[in-house]
Amino acid sequence: MSFYSVFFIFVITNRLSLMKGRVIYFAILTVLVFSCRSATNKTNEFIFPEADSFPAGEAEKLSSEAIEDISRNITSPVEIANLLQTMEVPFSPEYLASSVDANKQGTAFDRALTLGILGADLGYLNMYEKTGSSIDILSSIKKLAEGIRVGQFFDFETIKRLSLNKSNLDSLLFLSIDSYTQIDKYLRDNNRGQLSSLIIIGVWIEGQYLATQVIKQYPDTMLRDRIGEQKIILNDLLLLASPYCNLDNEFRELCKDLQYLKERYRDVRITFTLGDPVSVPKDGGLVVTQTETSNVEMTDEQLAGITELTSSIRNKLIDDN
């Protein structure tokens, strides 16, 4: 609750004898509603909010449903970390964006993008159960989320407790992912879709960075395919960013980088073989095996080009921040 709301309640309650109870009650509720909505702003000075919301229809050229679909199509960093574990790749803190200083994120663009990057790192840490190390990242995520006024959707204390206790990985994953889902929805519902897009792009770039860095040390066909398969959703990512590409220089630069990456993927081929799924009831459930397959054709040069550009984009993003 802000200083202004406390002061307002004080004044109001001292004038009870002059006003009708119902009016006071609604006045207090109104103040509380607005003070809660800006609860993340902890300064005593009035700060004009950054112009980070845009009327729907001007900037939002994609429907909310389409954006939601795209955000679901992005490979979860949890899935990439799972693949790395299957490959028995040991955890390495070198892949993390540890150099990011949440206090130095000057713009909403930086904060949202970094929120995505650190979200992917959090998924990686959680999957490897390096939960003690995730506390620093959680603190940064908290600051960044508050910086774009969505801190209320992140239950930091519970996530921190679950991390420290190592009690239940599924609850931890659920709470972490659910917090990001709620932030994403809130931003889109409040005409701040450009920030939601940046978070999604940040998550994807960091996941892609992780995969491409690991493959340099641990060559593996499954991981190589996963990197090649990202071609499927790169177009969607560009679509997600496209309504905002002319918003400012930061967006222009990001869109240009994604476009360059798309170019690197141009000659990567994904082919399919046909087949019908086979279903077998088992343990009260149904087990379905796809006999259809997808196959990635990507040369070493193409992979090297994608790896090099991904690293350059990601490092530029965290260095600029």
Add this chain to the structure above:
Amino acid sequence: MIISMKKYILSLSLLFATFLITYGQSADPLVSKCVMSAGQTTKYLKDFRVQLGEGGSESDFRFKANMSLWKNTTYRFTMCNSDDSKGQLILTIKDKANKTILSSFDPETGKIYSFVDLHCNKSGIYQLYYDFTNKQSGSAVGVISMIR
């Protein structure tokens, strides 16, 4: 009298403020329960909260969503109905060519599976269709996890 009214109003206001703060953070108990019921060997990825009224005679599923599924991954799709749900949640997944990959409802036996595991061998974007049996009204959750 005025002092007790002051206290009453302030208490109400504080209660309301607490509700507002906690409301945005509370997880749906049905979702949490369903995540937990997916099994020890699974890792949570996504959930869909499906709440639908009684449907008409349309044959289409009423809740649709896209999701990317990746080769060499086994996914578990778990369906959990709330206690007061009239219908039971069923899931059908189709690929981009509209080919049915799986359904949690077997029309031949009438059996409804509460979970379906998919060994995915073809990466791509799939359509997930949820609805309730016989287009009844219902409230349920579909949780997607990955089997390690």
